[in-house]
Ligand SMILES: Cc1cc2nc3c(=O)[nH]c(=O)nc-3n(C[C@H](O)[C@H](O)[C@H](O)COP(=O)(O)OP(=O)(O)OC[C@H]3O[C@@H](n4cnc5c(N)ncnc54)[C@H](O)[C@@H]3O)c2cc1C
């Protein structure tokens with residue numbers, strides 16, 4: 062593989078990322094599965110980078126999962142999005158920092174629709190006014206939270222405690238990246254590095270000492286498919302697509318999978334467990350699974366944050382193999398403990414090695 | 416109005432189809448085409464033909480429910496089409512006309528509306544920790560079960576504000592905000608879509624012999640949530 | 651004696667120059683490169699009959715040598731001014747020429763395959779273009795090394811950078827289908843063990859002997875033609891490529907592993923033609939190719955009187971068509987000058 066072509070692509074797709082004063086909008090899936098990642102993001106921005114990022118408790122879901130499972134009409138989601146913009150406008154912000162990839166895609170799709178069909182924008186302004194009395198400005202800058210971490214990746218590394226290297230051998234850890242489909246596949250220009258060779262995670266991983274592995278099914282969807290996961294009898298779609306990715310990355314023996322999407326890391330994490338249960342097959346080293354990380358968790362580890370503070374105990378596939386390679390200090394006894402240090406309930410590991 | 420004409424009213428249809436040259440690029444990378452007996456190229460071909468009877472057949476078929484709306488097809492189409500967007504327009508029309516209940520996959524819309532739809536309107540989230548009931552989500556594994564059983568403490572441990580006031584992950588969305596969302600659904604046709612789904616699903620449930628003693632049609636919902644006739648995949 | 655300046659010394663420019671000299675005019679041929687011949691310098695064997703490109707080029711070159719006209723190599727036009735029915739041309743070298751007519755024969759450029767990101771050109775080691783392959787097929791080049799050690803499976807991808815809104819080119823490049831057939835046959839001759847596949851959308855066998863060559867490719871050389879455009883390529887650990895397309899005739903997504911992927915790159919008007927058009931103040935189409943006054947009867951006339959067009963700067967064309975177009979340009983210039 063040669064880097065020349067990639068370098069050209071990365072140069073061609075440089076997107077504008079606001080450098081301060083963000084209005085934060087959360088992700089439903091991440092709040093459920095990776096709430097610690099969102100907290101970590103805010104902590105990094107505020108405590109490490111000294112940035113102003115504002116969260117208004119009145120913001121809601123963008124209804125994106127409803128929209129992409131077709132129970133929410135386009136007009137409805139546009140108006141809900143317009144309401145988020147109104148909250149941003151009222152708070153005096155112009156830069157949106159979006160936690161979710163589905164939302165990010167939707168914000169971009171809607172803003173582009175309004176550009177192309179100005180009547181649509183007028184209609185939505187009226188709907189919003191009528192429903193809530195609110196008015197809004199279109200954000201000046203829409204950045205995904207991973208764009209922001211990408212932008213400040215060197216500043217983050219300057220404060221590092223660990224790097225993405227094997228602490229014993231000093232060699233870079235091998236990491237495969239998975240970019241959420243709606244990050245740039247709809248609008249390649251809206252993603253750092255475009256749709257085919259996004260640079261957003263590659264940039265972080267390389268800056269933090271790791272080595273990125275490009276594997277054949279890198280661009281393939283994780284298999285969420287909205288209704289294809291939501292409804293139990295459709296889940297074969299979801300697992301078979303994730304499995305295709307695992308089989309494709311396995312020969313490279315990756316140390317971790319990193320993702321910038323809310324759903325993908327959850328699926329890539331859980332389906333490894335299911336495949337092991339069903340077929341006894343694992344994809345990682347020493348018969349274990351491949352740890353799956355959100356980019357915030359990856360940043361947090363580099364900064365020396367406690368993995369359990371970041372919620373990495375909420376993964377089904379153990380992250381310890383990665384923590385050990387990086388030489389991170391953690392207390393295994395506190396993995397499933399509460400704030401008070403006492404064990405929370407009981408995790409039935411049911412013979413799961415990963 | 417002809418079906419084709421109705422489709423053209425949908426902005427996503429306008430965005431999704433210029434003209435198709437049958438190249439197969441969309442099908443080649445479509446995650447749905449790899450799993451299901453599904454071919455997005457043919458979907459574009461059928462709607463482009465403007466053949467009313469074929470379009471009607473499509474609106475009643477499982478085929479339009481196979482797509483995962485990943486939009487991978489949008490990146491690549493040499494004619495600037497996006498079959499995923501065409502699918503979205505077809506699904507909207509299928510629900511409007513009640514055709515969705517004619518297919519096994521289409522009938523799943525009711526359960527999605529009941530869970531995701533109602534979460535959005537009444538809670539301000541698409542999904543919630545309490546939805547992840549282990550029996551319905553065995554893939555969440557023992558850790559998922561642990562989170563579910565101990566959700567208050569686990570979320571607290573990672574500084575989420577589950578059901579709490581103020582900011583933070585999983586915070587309670589204030590009532591006045593939920594009222595606004597309600598109003599938005601009212602004005603923009605969100606509830607109309609919900610009502611269509613409920614209405615046609617109930618008709619179908621009755622005709623399939625599910626009892627309506629329980630207005631919720633729980634049995635029908637369970638049936639659509641778990642049924643898979645095994646005929647959806649490529650032979 | 652009338653003086654005609656020809657911009658672009660590919661086969662179109664060479665043929666026009668000879669024909670105009672024969673008609674009794676004085677010609678100056680301006681070429682920006684160090685040699686005449688244009689793209690033909692890089693090609694190996696020409697479709698449809700595998701004549702060595704060298705031979706055609708040399709014949710044309712000899713034809714030029716036998717005639718008396720001036721050739722300015724490594725020269726580019728700085729400005730063209732029209733003054734009382736004359737064209738005052740200044741080159742970057744400082745030469746000043748006065749011409750009675752101008753012929754633009756600035757040719758085309760190859761589509762930059764890196765723009766088709768999903769195919770990984772200049773990223774994946776075993777992805778090459780048809781132009782790269784032409785060079786590799788020339789005598790003395792080591793094919794096996796460039797194609798990986800002994801490629802067992804080779805795929806050709808049609809329409810790369812043509813018929814594609816994403817690349818910004820809506821038109822068909824016309825010669826790449828037959829170029830693919832030609833190259834597949836040539837490769838099969840040298841690597842008889844290899845399996846060769848062509849991924850096409852429509853096979854445009856428009857010319858004399860083209861269809862026959864296609865049939866020969868199937869029957870004699872066992873080349874497989876699959877109707878489906880390539881969606882993406884990705885490199886595997888052993889540097890082979892995983893490619894994805896749909897076999898649209900059976901309606902099935904298809905994945906294949908190949909050792910070499912050849913991209914049949916299209917033609918673009920390119921910088922050379924854009925510069926020539928700008929200097930001469932003549933119009934071009936949305937595609938970038940130069941606008942002819944009319945499709946049927948005036949295909950050598952530009953939008954400006956006294957400036958004529960020859961060859962592939964007006965549209966993608968084969969060597970054959972280029973020569974014919976260049977000759978007709980000379981005829982049109984000649985009759986036009988007589989009328990002056
Ligand atoms: C991969 C490939 C294989 C092919 N194989 C065949 C084949 O087998 N058989 C066949 O019939 N055809 C083939 N062709 C088509 C063939 O290349 C063209 O028909 C032919 O090159 C057209 O000649 P031309 O003189 O119009 O243009 P060109 O060959 O492009 O020549 C144009 C010349 O003008 C010069 N020039 C450009 N701009 C300026 C300027 N502003 N000032 C001064 N000079 C300038 C250029 O340097 C160049 O020398 C192939 C094409 C491709 C892409």
Ligand code: SF4
Pocket residue numbers: 434435436437438439440441442455456459491492493494495496497498
């Ligand atoms: S990629 Fe576009 S042109 Fe090709 S088959 Fe699909 S919709 Fe049609």
Ligand code: SF4
Pocket residue numbers: 441444445446447448455481482483484485486487488489498499500502
């Ligand atoms: S959006 Fe639908 S049709 Fe398009 S690639 Fe994804 S699953 Fe296939």
Ligand code: SF4
Pocket residue numbers: 808809810812813821822823824825826827828852853854914916
């Ligand atoms: S000639 Fe063939 S390969 Fe070239 S653009 Fe036309 S159809 Fe495509």
